[in-house]
Amino acid sequence: MSTTLLPREVQLIRDAIARALRQPDPQRPTQSIGRATAGIYAFYDYDGEPIYVGQTAEGFSVRLGRHLTGQRSDAVAKYVLDPFEVHTVALWSLPHIGDMPARQRKAALDPFEYTVYQKLLEDSAFKAVLNEGDIAPGPLMQMSAPLVTVIIPDEIFPDRSHPDVRIARRAQTISLLAKNISERKVSKGLRRALVTQTRRLDELARRRYDALGGAIEVEGPEGVVPEDEDL
Template sequence: MSVLDPYEVKQIRVWPLLQYQKIIKKDDPQGWEDAVVHLNSLERHVFEILVEKSRFNAILNEKNPPPAQPCEVPPVIDQPPIITGEVARLRSHPDTRIARRAMVISRLAQVIAERELRTPGLRRTLATQAVRLQWLAAERFKALGGERLVETRAKNEGDDASA
C-alpha cells in the first residue's frame, strides 16, 4: 500500500501469544473467538500507547483497531535493531530520510488516486506522512543554520523586481 517506508523501521517488538499458537478455528471455535478478542485488545492497547508516544500523535495505520476491553499484556520482547553500523548511518542521514519520505508520499498519493476509497484511512496516513516530511525538512533546515544563512539581495543587484 506504500504506507510505510521499510527503511524507517529500526526495531521490531513482539508480544508472544503462545497460548493461541495451536488453535484452529474449525476445531475450536470458542478458543478461536477468545484468541480474536485477546488479539484485538492487545492491538488496541499497543495502538493507544504508540499514538500517545508519537511526536505527531498519530501512527501509520490505515485502520484503527476495533474497540476492545483492557487485557492482560504479555511482556514485550524487544528484538535487536534490524540495521546497524554503516547501513544505519547511511539510512539515518536527514537528506536521505527526507528524499525517501517524499517518495513514499508520492507512491501513497498515487495509490489513493488510482483507487475508489471508501474509508479515509489512507488519506489520514498520507496527511500523517506529509506532517512527518514537513517536520524532517524543517529540522534539517534549522540544523544547517536556517533562515540566517539564506541569501538576500539588495533591490538594485541585477534582478528586476518586476520579473
C-alpha cells in the same frame, strides 16, 4: 563480479531480522520468538517514533517477512508503510492465544492490538501511526514487556539514518501514496495515512533545516517574520 543474489545492504538487514527471530521467546524461553504463532508487533523509525502496529495469528516469521523483506503486504503495496523507515521492532508474544484454534485467534488478539495501539499513540509525537485500517476498540489488557530488537546493522546505520536520505525517501513514499489515492476509490484510513506521512515529512525537513542553521519564516501581519517570534 558478485555472485550473491541480493545487494550487501539488503542481505545485512535480512540477516539481522533472522537473528532477531532466533532470540528466545520471553514468554516461552525454550522456543524462538519467530516460532510464536500469535502476538502483536510494532515498528519504530530512526527517531524512535512508533509508525505501525499489527497482529499475527500465523507467526512473527511470516508476518515480518511480508512487511520487511519484500514479500506480500497490503501496507507496503499501498505505500502506507515503507520498510526503509523501520529501524526497531517490538514483539509481544501471546502463546496462550497461539494455543487456541486458528479461527479463534484474531478475536482474542484484537484487545491486545488495541492496547499496544493506544500506547503507541501516547508515545507518538504526532499522536498517530500509519495504519490504514482502524484498530478495533476493546478493553485495555495487561501485557508483559516486549522483545525489542534493532534490525539495521551498525555498518549501514549512518547511510540509512542520514536525514537527507530519509527526507527523499519519505517524499517519494508520499508521492506514490498520493498517486494511489488519486487513481482509485480508497478508504478514509488511507487518506489519514497520507496526512500522517506529510506531517512526518514536514517535521523531519524542519529539523534538518534548523540543524543547518536555517530559520523557518512565516508571513505575519507585519511581513515575513521568524516562526518562533510572537505574531
